[in-house]
Amino acid sequence: MLPKNTRRSLPMSLLRGREAVMSRFRPMLARHNVSEQQWRVLRVLAEAGPLDASDVCERASILAPSLTRIIKTLVERQFITVGKFKDDGRRVQLSIAPPGSALIEELQPERQAIYDEIEARFGPERIEQLLDLLEALIHSQNGLGEPASAEDADA
Amino acid sequence: MLPKNTRRSLPMSLLRGREAVMSRFRPMLARHNVSEQQWRVLRVLAEAGPLDASDVCERASILAPSLTRIIKTLVERQFITVGKFKDDGRRVQLSIAPPGSALIEELQPERQAIYDEIEARFGPERIEQLLDLLEALIHSQNGLGEPASAEDADA
DNA sequence: ATAAAATATTTAACGTGTTAACTAGATGCT
DNA sequence: AGCATCTAGTTAACACGTTAAATATTTTAT
Numbered sequence: 001m002l003p004k005n006t007r008r009s010l011p012m013s014l015l016r017g018r019e020a021v022m023s024r025f026r027p028m029l030a031r032h033n034v035s036e037q038q039w040r041v042l043r044v045l046a047e048a049g050p051l052d053a054s055d056v057c058e059r060a061s062i063l064a065p066s067l068t069r070i071i072k073t074l075v076e077r078q079f080i081t082v083g084k085f086k087d088d089g090r091r092v093q094l095s096i097a098p099p100g101s102a103l104i105e106e107l108q109p110e111r112q113a114i115y116d117e118i119e120a121r122f123g124p125e126r127i128e129q130l131l132d133l134l135e136a137l138i139h140s141q142n143g144l145g146e147p148a149s150a151e152d153a154d155a
Numbered sequence: 156m157l158p159k160n161t162r163r164s165l166p167m168s169l170l171r172g173r174e175a176v177m178s179r180f181r182p183m184l185a186r187h188n189v190s191e192q193q194w195r196v197l198r199v200l201a202e203a204g205p206l207d208a209s210d211v212c213e214r215a216s217i218l219a220p221s222l223t224r225i226i227k228t229l230v231e232r233q234f235i236t237v238g239k240f241k242d243d244g245r246r247v248q249l250s251i252a253p254p255g256s257a258l259i260e261e262l263q264p265e266r267q268a269i270y271d272e273i274e275a276r277f278g279p280e281r282i283e284q285l286l287d288l289l290e291a292l293i294h295s296q297n298g299l300g301e302p303a304s305a306e307d308a309d310a
Numbered sequence: 311a312t313a314a315a316a317t318a319t320t321t322a323a324c325g326t327g328t329t330a331a332c333t334a335g336a337t338g339c340t
Numbered sequence: 341a342g343c344a345t346c347t348a349g350t351t352a353a354c355a356c357g358t359t360a361a362a363t364a365t366t367t368t369a370t
Contacts, residue, residue: 006199006214010176010273010282011191013289015216018169020296025166030329035355036166044161053319059161061170066356068320073355090318090365118165121295127165130288133281134168140277141175185359190325208349221326223350228325245335245348316367325357332351339344 024114028107037062038070042079045096046104052091079103179269183262192217193225197234200251201259207246234258 006012022036029039040060045051048059057067071094074080079100085091096104119127161167177191184194195215200206203214212222226249229235234255240246251259274282 005202006195008286008290010286011173011180012195012216013286013293014169014173014176017289017292018166018173019216020293021165021169024296026328035328037356040161040167047160054317061167061174063357063359064319065321065358069355088318088366092319118296122292123295126288126291130285130292131163131165131168133285133288134172135163136281137172137277137285138168138175141179141273181358190358192326209347218327218329219349220328220351224325243336243348247349312370314367314369316365318365319363321362322360324359327356328354330352333349335346335348337344337346340342 021118024118025111028110028114032103032107034103035070037066038074038079041067041070041074041094042096042100042104045080045094046101050093050095052085052093054091056094074100176273179273180266183265183269187258187262189258190225192221193229193234196222196225196229196249197251197255197259200235200249201256205248205250207240207248209246211249229255 026036029036034042037060040062041056044056044059048055051059053064053067053071056062057064060067062070071080071082071092075082077099078097081095081097083093083095085093181191184191189197192215195217196211199211199214203210206214208219208222208226211217212219215222217225226235226237226247230237232254233252236250236252238248238250240248
């Protein structure tokens with residue numbers, strides 16, 4: 001059956017849930033003039049080393065046109081560097097630069113504190129349950145509506 | 156402990172989860188030239204009758220500046236009507252108009268089908284679990300970081 | 311080798327998210 | 341009444357989401 005009201009629907013609840021969590025982190029990011037998405041790009045590059053733009057898009061859940069803009073501002077602020085691959089002139093290699101790493105390290109304690117408070121209020125077990133459910137949800141809906149890539153077939 | 160990697164974190168998982176669900180509805184909305192947010196406003200007004208702008212913002216999880224723009228386009232397309240309250244010259248009353256109701260009714264079967272497929276893939280029980288967890292998450296984080304309104308005190 | 315198809319990224323255009331500042335109308339205080 | 345304060349909504353400015361189209365490069369097929 002359809003969700004009767006607007007409040008108990010998957011899209012709305014996921015939106016509100018995300019907002020509830022992000023509202024904790026937003027002030028920290030704002031103080032350092034970094035957007036949510038810029039921060040995700042920095043973290044991905046810090047975690048997974050140099051990557052091409054497509055990989056960053058997928059890992060940070062950012063669309064390519066957005067990433068193009070983000071790259072521009074992060075390079076201007078010297079948080080990342082860009083280079084081209086020798087064997088493929090189309091691809092761009094993104095790497096985190098020292099100021100970028102420094103920012104991540106600087107914010108680490110505050111991130112920790114915020115995450116701890118969220119966990120304390122919601123409960124560590126429920127966080128795990130929620131993450132498991134979300135992962136299952138994502139996988140359950142994978143590769144529908146899209147032209148279906150090769151991997152999804154019956155491998 | 157902090158989420159080690161970018162994938163298993165609450166903000167990212169909530170974002171991906173929402174995207175997994177919304178990607179099913181987006182083609183339907185696109186075919187009718189209605190944005191996600193415009194659609195939420197229409198549904199809220201259809202469900203809860205005439206409301207002022209603040210109520211719509213809260214129910215549809217849309218910020219006031221966005222709603223101002225959305226109102227403009229929905230009025231132009233005659234999906235809603237606006238009026239002022241007699242007893243309070245600041246407030247705006249929003250009502251759904253016949254073309255708006257018609258659109259909602261027209262899309263109802265397709266919405267149903269999409270929701271059914273999501274449910275079939277993910278499982279009805281897990282949807283309920285997820286909605287319960289999200290509700291708990293939202294309530295657990297309520298009224299933090301904000302100046303703390305009167306109601307939140309110790310009522 | 312060359313044209314066609316595929317891939318990686320960018321650009322464009324429009325709508326929304328987000329914060330801050332602004333306007334207008336309502337409330338409260340003296 | 342008159343002034344400060346609060347509240348509802350709008351405007352402004354900038355960044356991102358989203359789709360479609362464009363560009364450049366690589367791969368595939370002939």
